[in-house]
Amino acid sequence: MKTKLLLIIVVLFVLFYLYLAHLNPETVRLFIGSGRFYETSLANFIMFAFLLGVLLATVVGLFSDLGRRIKGFQERRRQRKEDEIRSLLEKAKALFSSGEQEKARELLERIIRERPEKKEAYLELSNLYLARGDKKRALEIVNLAKTNVGKQEEILLRGAQLYLMMKDYPMLEGELKEILRINPSNVRALSALRNLHVMKKDWEGALxxxxxxxxVSKTVENERALLGIRYERAREIIDRNGNKLDDAIKELKELLDEDKRFAPAYIALAEAYRRKGRHNDAARVYGRGYTKTGHVIFLFKMEDFYIERGDPAVILKIYRRLLDVSPKNEMISLLYARLLLRLEMIDEALEVLNTVSARGATFPALHRALAEAYLHRGDVETAIKEMRKALPKRDLYISFFCTNCSD
Incomplete structure (x- = not known):
């Protein structure tokens, strides 16, 4: 079929040539320089140009095919080599997992010699040395990878991991910053750098x-960490007691707008107000903190605050108001009684504690408070009984043995 088709094409070509020769009997001259020329018919000239073009196209096609074949051969050879290296790498991993670390090390070093650009071999070899506890040698392998492969993120992250384990924090910070220079959105590097600043108590850098x-990563964990860092930054300003207390107050207010149950922020804000002499604002913050969180720490803070100011009647009134709302709240009753004991209002404290006890409540803190109350009244015997109730009951076992034979 191909022969017939070729024969048809040749016949058509000859017919086309004869047709052109018949239509164009005149001759043309093709000058080639220095007055020399070739003279031929127009049909011959056209056919010659056509055949020359076909020949050039064929030659170009042959070279193109040859180039593709060479590239294909090189690619297949490269792929075979890559498959061989991948197989060796998997074998090294298997040896490492089975505990044959020396054989795994030799295999990985062979891969590095043959393919120094193979990143995975360096990482596996550094893992092997790390498993042996040789952090210094593991770090040398990572540095070798940086030289031969380049400063890639995965290699730099391994270096950062090793610097963290070695507690070389300046180098760790430099490694993390290099990663972020390459990829500013690397979550692992950002998290590690944030934690490093937190560890150093560099709250500005951490923020x-x-x-x-x-x-780049809006997770609940990151949001909570950001709140905590902002709080610590404000707390640091307060502890310095400098001229930036207003900045701390503003920051803490913003924190509480975002999280109304963030108890430490209420305490810090109240302290900032107290340092500025704004005691009424501090008292309001303590009250709002208790209202929003229900945390008893605010009751303790208000006790100290009003007693220091010589106005315990206010906190007593607050406790009574709370008991009016929740008269059977054992925790509030106990805290109220403890405050009464602190103010040496012994009879009232005993009345409150006995009321709680009469309801059937029994827990160590209640009995300790009763013991303290009876001790204040001089009733030592009853105080001892209550203290015994507060202590956990344990069986006492005394071991006797012979000092000579240990039996």
Whole structure:
């Protein structure tokens, strides 16, 4: 079939040539320089140009096919080599997992010699040395990978991991910053750098990184960490007692707008107000903190606050108001009684404690408070009985043995 088709094409070509020769009997000259020329018919000239074009196209096609064949051969050879290296790498991993670390090490070193750009071999070899506890050698392998493969994120992250384990924090910070220079959105590097600043108590640096991290990873954990860092930054300003208390107050208010149950922020805000002499504002913050969170720490804070100011009647009134709302609240009753004991209002304290006890409540803190009340009244015997109730009951076992034979 192909022969017939070729024969038809040749016949058509000859007919086309004869047709052109018949229509164009005149001759043309093809000058080649220095007055020399070739003279031939127009049909011959056209056919010659056509055949030359076909020949050039064929030659170009042959070279193109040859180039593709060479590239294909090189690609197949590269792929075979890659498959061989991948097989060796898997074998090294298997040896490492089975505990044959020396054989795994030799195999990984062979891979690195043959393919120094193979990143996975360096990482596995560093893992092997790390498993042996040789962090220094593991770090040398990572540095070798940086030289031969380049400063890639995965390699730099392994270096950062090793610097963290070695507690080389300046190098760790440099490694993390290099990762973020390559990829500013690397979540692992941002998290590690934030934690590093937190460990160093560098709250400004931690805040900057935490905000960058939130932009790329809006998780609950990152949001809570950012709140905590903002709180610590404000807390640091308060502890310094400098001229930036207003900045701390503003920050803490914003925190409480975002999380109304963030108890430490209420306490810090109240302290900031107290340092500025705004005692009424501090008292309101303690009250709002208790209302929003229900945490008893605010009751303790208000006790100290009003007693220090010589105005315990206010906190007594607050407790009574709380008991009016929840008269059977054992915790509030106990705290109220403890405050009464603190103010040496012994009879009232005993009345409250006995009321709680009469309801059938029995827990160590109640009995300790009763013991303290009876002790204040001089009733030592009853105080001892109550203290015994507060202590856990345990069987007493005394071991006797012979000092000579140990039996």
């Amino acid at each position: 900057d990184v935490a905000r960058r991290l939130r932009r």
